[in-house]
Amino acid sequence: MPAAKKKPAAYECVLVQTDADGITWVTFNRPEKRNAMNPRLHAEMERIMLDLETDPRTRVIVLTGAGKAWSAGMDLKEYFRETDADAAAQFRSFTSNRHWAWDALTRSRKPTIAMVNGYCFGGAFIPLCACDMVIAAEDAVFGLSEINWGIIPGGIVSKVITDTMMFRHALFYAMTGRTFDGRQAVAMGLANLAFPARKLKAETVRLARELMAKNPTVLAYTKQAVRSVRTMDIEQSYEYLFAKITALGAADKERTRERGMTEFLDRKSFRPGLQAVARPGAGRASSRRKK
Numbered sequence: 001m002p003a004a005k006k007k008p009a010a011y012e013c014v015l016v017q018t019d020a021d022g023i024t025w026v027t028f029n030r031p032e033k034r035n036a037m038n039p040r041l042h043a044e045m046e047r048i049m050l051d052l053e054t055d056p057r058t059r060v061i062v063l064t065g066a067g068k069a070w071s072a073g074m075d076l077k078e079y080f081r082e083t084d085a086d087a088a089a090q091f092r093s094f095t096s097n098r099h100w101a102w103d104a105l106t107r108s109r110k111p112t113i114a115m116v117n118g119y120c121f122g123g124a125f126i127p128l129c130a131c132d133m134v135i136a137a138e139d140a141v142f143g144l145s146e147i148n149w150g151i152i153p154g155g156i157v158s159k160v161i162t163d164t165m166m167f168r169h170a171l172f173y174a175m176t177g178r179t180f181d182g183r184q185a186v187a188m189g190l191a192n193l194a195f196p197a198r199k200l201k202a203e204t205v206r207l208a209r210e211l212m213a214k215n216p217t218v219l220a221y222t223k224q225a226v227r228s229v230r231t232m233d234i235e236q237s238y239e240y241l242f243a244k245i246t247a248l249g250a251a252d253k254e255r256t257r258e259r260g261m262t263e264f265l266d267r268k269s270f271r272p273g274l275q276a277v278a279r280p281g282a283g284r285a286s287s288r289r290k291k
Contacts, residue, residue, distance in 0.1 A: 073122025
């Protein structure tokens with residue numbers, strides 16, 4: 001007798017939907033609070049990220065927000081005030097936050113995209129910077145507002161913005177609390193692309209499909225390599241990347257490198273600078289650039 005299909009879990013603060021392409025949309029779902037992150041949202045996201053990592057249907061993960069916000073950051077009442085006098089609750093909430101918003105996102109083997117559809121403030125910069133790529137609405141509003149109410153960009157916000165944005169911009173916006181839009185986020189290196197809001201989802205799907213044309217093992221090793229060498233010197237990078245390439249050769253069951261070499265050098269049927277080599281059983285990936 002075939003096993004019954006597992007029903008998707010129901011969450012209070014997050015919506016999870018996987019489409020036919022293999023894109024899993026993870027939507028912060030507290031629109032009445034501008035998707036501010038409370039302890040329950042953190043606990044749910046911790047479970048969701050662990051589940052998606054081993055979900056065979058999920059090929060790309062997209063984080064977005066319901067309503068007019070991506071996330072307004074931490075819920076000041078529920079995340080801070082209500083846990084200030086409860087050490088156990090504070091530990092659970094802070095730890096869940098770290099596990100999903102940094103550890104799980106940065107270590108995920110699957111491509112992650114932040115689709116920033118509106119407000120993005122404070123603590124939301126942590127998962128934003130943890131995602132592999134960021135696509136923003138041109139009129140999205142970003143802000144490091146901590147200075148305005150008496151704290152510093154805490155957690156690891158101060159760290160991730162200086163690692164991701166140009167240093168002078170990170171300092172400027174942290175010290176003034178001013179806001180900036182999606183186009184400015186691209187100019188400062190915080191986001192990759194910005195589009196009019198009406199095109200945001202379609203362009204996110206376009207990027208997700210481009211990523212899904214790649215071999216998933218090669219994609220995972222590539223993101224791991226690029227993330228890891230940021231904190232290494234040249235000698236360490238040489239040693240690490242040689243070992244990583246060797247390990248990839250053993251891990252890639254589709255033998256992508258060998259097939260790419262054969263198609264390019266022998267069959268003259270593949271242009272590695274312009275497209276992904278077709279995966280076994282799949283048609284030729286379409287190139288975004290044409291001769």
